[in-house]
Amino acid sequence: MSTRAPASGEDRLIARHFRPLARHPGAFGLEDDAASITPPTGCDLVVTTDALVSGVHFFPDDPPDAVGSKSLRVNLSDLAAKGAQPLGFLLALALPDDFSENWLASFAEGLGADADAFNCPLLGGDTVRTTGPTTINISAFGAVKNGQMVRRAGAQPGDLVVVTGTIGDAAIGLLLRKDPGLRTRLGLSAGQLDELVGRYLRPQPRSAIAELLPRFVSAAMDVSDGLVGDLEKLCRVSNVAAEIQAEHLPLSDAARAALAAEPAVLETIITGGDDYEILATAASTNVGPLCKEASARGVAISVIGRVASGDGGVQVINPTGKPIGLRRRSFSHF
């Protein structure tokens, strides 16, 4: 008489969708209580966590592979901004009663593609039921040489403020998702719509330049809650202030077109969030080499302002030299 029980539904679900992602030997095929990783010798471990809730951080009808991709990328963006190389991640997934296997398969596919692309394997996880919306929580681990994690604290008066890529695309993309009539009012093409919404759906973590940051910058963070508010957070813990020149903000052609059609879009661009670009401060002598080496790695860096003495304040200056008034500074859940 065999008393071997069939694998539980939970075990089957994990085996089908997530075991293929668990290629790291320390993940033990997701068949253990925990995973084991050996950080490289001489390195500190950098750890970060981000939760995404359906209906709050993504739309229930967003493509599930993009949701899987974004869940990991927002964490990879944090690791990159700290100068850390990815080691792996844990996934905790709370699924509602009416979750579909198709949704899960596509979610796992998007997640797995990025786990491969960014060399950040799934190490373990937990899959549970919820009476609420799908909730995804990823904790990601990276390695950085001992004592080299790039902090938010460290900006010095006189440093320049720099940012990667372009700012505001994802926030405009979110507005376009919410308001289908907006594209026409902003005079955007279908291609520009796709581009902006694409930036919202699938951020681009700047992992390619993570290794440069400890060498060249005095402070850094990723822009998730809005450029102005996030720079304020950096300035506050660095005990400095900063000024940004609006005309120096790096904008995509699509964002530039939207701004030309509706000047109020500027506030969305600089406070809207979801950019997942790296915001950093660097001594002016370091900015040239940083931009050059980043460019060689395919990442554009723009100088947008300057650090000054102060107590955390950030001003955005328009081309006539006047500070721009803002109704809000950044996104907050509470």
Added chain:
Amino acid sequence: MSTRAPASGEDRLIARHFRPLARHPGAFGLEDDAASITPPTGCDLVVTTDALVSGVHFFPDDPPDAVGSKSLRVNLSDLAAKGAQPLGFLLALALPDDFSENWLASFAEGLGADADAFNCPLLGGDTVRTTGPTTINISAFGAVKNGQMVRRAGAQPGDLVVVTGTIGDAAIGLLLRKDPGLRTRLGLSAGQLDELVGRYLRPQPRSAIAELLPRFVSAAMDVSDGLVGDLEKLCRVSNVAAEIQAEHLPLSDAARAALAAEPAVLETIITGGDDYEILATAASTNVGPLCKEASARGVAISVIGRVASGDGGVQVINPTGKPIGLRRRSFSHF
């Protein structure tokens, strides 16, 4: 003109309730994107994650300090079963619109007390809104000497099966929470009720004996989904089978009283879960020293069965030598 913005509601909430828990220097006072920890030289990192959803893993009216405590302890239990010493944890918290500051303050108090007691500091986290129930996700990190993480795989035919503490208390406690009339039907005293419900509310991670496991056991896991089902998981990945003697199960006086009043309680005891005891297999020559050293650390260990050749099956044998039939083997969310 000062343009320094006030801290956001999210920042204030974190500062008030969670910053006091972030005593590790690498947590940077929760004012950075990520935390930094340096694993001890010669050690691997052990990582684990567990999600708790209100209404699924705990009752909305459970004492919030116990919920905070349990959230961490279920992870500490995993680390202990793997032979790892705690290093710290990340907390991702999704709160509904109607969350109360009092609930949060008490939750943080329970969590912080255990972070201190188990030397496992808060390193960082994420706090978000949800339209669903309160959802708590903790990822915990521990250290174990290189290559020494205790696996589920490793049990050998001839090994003895051992378990810490007592089994079934939490599962009976859960039944008692759900059915107020059950206490009278089982003939339990008010003190026994409190004891059993207390085991459900606040598990006791066996961190005190974590360091013994790599020396003495061939495989281990913590019992969270039920003794029989969890032992089957261990046997399956070890490619062995096992037999448990029902009469050797370690039971508290309260569980023994409930079982005497209602023999069907046996199934709850061995399949109910939430025990958070360590289940392990060990060569018979190691069991004596293991029990002795564990006892010196205040943890009782009982021999409950034996490992045999097989394909993952587990039988529970009654005192007359017959296998006991079970309707289910363990808890599964899916």
